[in-house]
Amino acid sequence: MGALWFLLAAGGVARPGEWSGQATLENFGFAQNGQSERQESHVVSFTVQPEYYVEWDGGRQSFTFEPFWRYDHEDSERSHLDIRELTWLKAADRWELRLGVRKVFWGVAESVHLVDIINQTDLVENLDGEEKLGQPMINFAWIESWGTAEIFLLTGFRERSFPGHDGRLRTPIIVDDDLARYESGAEEERLDWALRYGHTVGAWDFGASYFSGTSREPLLQPDRNAAGETVLAPFYPVIDQLGLDVQGTFGSWLLKWESTYRRDFGDRDFLAAVGGFEYTFFDLRGTGIDIGLLGEYLYDERGEDATNPFDDDVFVGTRLALNDTWSTELLAGVVIDGSGGGNFVNVEGQRRITDHLTLSLEYRAFTGTEAEDPLHAFRDDDHFRLEAGWYW
Amino acid sequence: MKVFWILSGLMAATMAFALTPEARRGLEIAREADTRDLGFGDFTADMEMILTNRQGKSSTRILRNRTLEQENDGDKLLVLFDNPRDVKGTAFLAFTHRQGPDDQWLYLPSLKRVKRISSGNKSGPFMGSEFAYEDLTSQEVDKYRYRFLGTENLNGIEAFKLERRPVDPKSGYTRQLVWYDQKEYRIYKIEFYDRKDALLKTLTYEGYQQYLGKYWRADRMFMQNHQTGKSTELRWKKYDFRTGLSDRNFDRNALKRAR
Structure with a gap:
């Protein structure tokens, strides 16, 4: 009886579980016809992403469930269901343990996310690589005065999502994920792992990380699928980063x-970096408006052989917040590509309409791309994307 | 060590001498008000922020606050956003300092990203309200220079009237006029003067309640902007002191999982 009383006391006031979430309606408008006749210039789709959260033990334990569903009227590869989060968390004074499916973000840069490697990119969602598939894991963090040290055991690999024949913003030859191949004999079941140490010292926040496992980014190799079409087959090598x-x-x-610094990905090991300022x-002049200036330099040691378009590029940007x-x-x-291979223009705006509704508008353009630059694949895909988001 | 104490004692003495009698009295009152609020440990409170525009149309923000007192520095602060719903789950962490810039982090739930942010924003509006960041961060004594202007009867309350000038050149104000009640040293009214020394805003405090038999907190704070006609009301609810929060509830790891 005493023990039970103690448990209840430790639990404190239990807060009931709560549902929240968002639903979005998305409207793509492309300036030009796609390279394939199967691609439409106006695409409508929607998403639903509810979230359930409950905590107990005085907030030291919690459970989160967050499924995600997108329906895309044109591209069946883009319609998909995912579990973004399904996690149990236990937080103690000196440590935190998390079991389940999660999303983890590492990094500081705006134009690219180089060190962020735990989750697979949900590429059909957005080209910017910020949308991720849920990653199953066991994550333990030691929290000490000298910083936070974490270990991640990644139990199960997620394949990158790619647009299908009817999707826009894709390579001219589609990527067929049915042909996915792995370096590891265990394929998707290989146990990957990662370590991270992070700390704040005065004005500096820093993190050092190590990843060993199946690369989230695949190498794309020409192949022929069951239907006899020429396609790109993703190959996932085992890397260290x-x-x-x-x-x-x-x-x-x-x-x-x-x-x-990445090893065993393709022909050579390489260094990639991004550095800059905001x-x-x-x-501004007492108006309440903030204007930010951003500049970053993007480097990849592989140069023209890089598997992304950003090997020697400069990013310049501005951020405007009306604070209204x-x-x-x-x-x-x-x-801007340093060797004149093409430019990528990105404009994103957002405004709240009511306490539950927001509107966002995105404009993206690919200008002056040359045939050898990976961005060239999107040369006819300049677009507006208007999204209405409903939050509850 | 002894030499250090003697030196710092001397310095304090000379600094006090350098002040005019009005400045000395002003600083005394500000220090007394600060001292009376020491030792609260920690507290949590819910806050409703009602923004009203010139046409009388209003919108509401809902936030939850957690504050932890520090022995020899400014408070640690964690703010959780509940409404509007698109910012739900966003969390803000600040280590305020008595001197020098504060350390601030923001957690963005959609990206699961913790961002260290600049604390250089003093005068800008907080969440579109009439409260500037500097009006809401911890009010350390050293952040102002004071001048005692006399006593005044403020709607039936015997009050001390002080002028305070922000030390930080990035402040949006040249000066503020502050009314404290003489009995408990609680702030009842602040007038804010902009960089051109024109009256910009008036903040009034209502419904003071005492917690733990010592610490006074107002239930309502009302900020009127005289230049735009807009106003913001803060309604504080569920004040709870000494809830057992520790530094561990105010670190980057806690920021990521705070709800």
Whole structure:
């Protein structure tokens, strides 16, 4: 009886579980026809993403469930269901343990996310690589005065999602994920792992990470599928990757650095880095408006052989926040290829309409791309994307 | 060590001498008000923020606050956003400092990203409200220079009237006029003067309640902007002191899982 009383006391006031979530209606408008006749210039789709959260033990334990569903009227490869989160968490004074499916983000840069490697990119969702598939894991964190050290055991691999024949923003030859191949004999069942150490010292926040396992990014190799078509087959090699991310915060300046060294991916081991700054003019002339200037340099040791378009590129951008009742914000930027291989223009704006409704508009353009640049595949895919988000 | 104490004692003495009698009295009152609020340990409270525009149309934000007192520095602060629903799950962590810039982090739930953010934003509006960031962060004594202006009867309350000038050049104000009640040293009213020294806003405090038999907190704070006609009301609810929060509830790991 005494023990039971103690347990109840430790539990404190239990908060009931709660449902929240969001649903979005998305409208794509492409400026030109696609390279394939099967591609439409106007695409409508929607998503539903509810979330259930419950905590007990005075907030030291919790359970989160967050499924995600997208329906895309045109591209059946883009219609998909995923579990973004299904996690049990236990937080103690010196450690935290998480079991289940989660999303983990590492990094500081704006234009690319180099060190972020735990989750697979849900590429059909967004080209920017910020949308991720849920990753099953066991995650243990030691929290000490000298920083936080974490170990991740990644139990099960997720394949990257790719647009199908009817999808836009894809390679001219489609990627057929039915032909996915692995270096590891265990295929998707290989146990991958990662370590991370992170700390804050004064103005500096930094993290060092190590990943060993099946690469989240596949190498794409020409192949022929069951229907006899020429397609690209994803090959997932086993890699090691060392990562470093640093941010210095000095008044209105943010200084950012991310770098990775990756082994056993393709023909050569390589270094990739992104470094830059963000400077903000707060409350410009007493109007309440903030204007930020961003600049980053993107480097990849593989140069023209890089599997992404950003080997020697400069990103410049500006962030505008009106700080009004509707939280109106705008981010505009361009990534310029150093060797004239093409530019990527990105403009994102957002505004709240009511307490439950927001509107966002995205414009993306691929200009002056040359045949050898990976961005060339999207040369006819300049588009607007209007999204209405309903939150509850 | 002894030499250090003697030196710092001397410095404090000379600094006090350098102040005019009005400045000395002003600093005394500000220090007394600060001292009376020491030792609360930690507290949590819910906050409703009602924004009203010139046409009388209003919208509401709902936040939850957790504050932890620090022995020799400014408070640690964790703010959780519940409404509007699109920012639900966003969390803000600040280590305020008596001197120098604060350390601030923001957690963005959609990306699961913790971002260290600049604390250079003093005068900008907080969540589109009439409260600037500097109006809401912890009010450390050292952040102002004071001048005692006399006593005044403020709607039946015998009050001390002080002028305070922000030390930080990034502040949006040249000066503020502050009214404390003489009995308990609680702030009842603040007038804010903009960079051109024109009256910008008036903040009034209502419904003071005492917690743990010592600490006073207002249930309502009302900020009127005289230049735009907009106003913001803060309604504080569910004040709870000494809830057992520790530094561990105010680190980057806690920020990621705070609900």
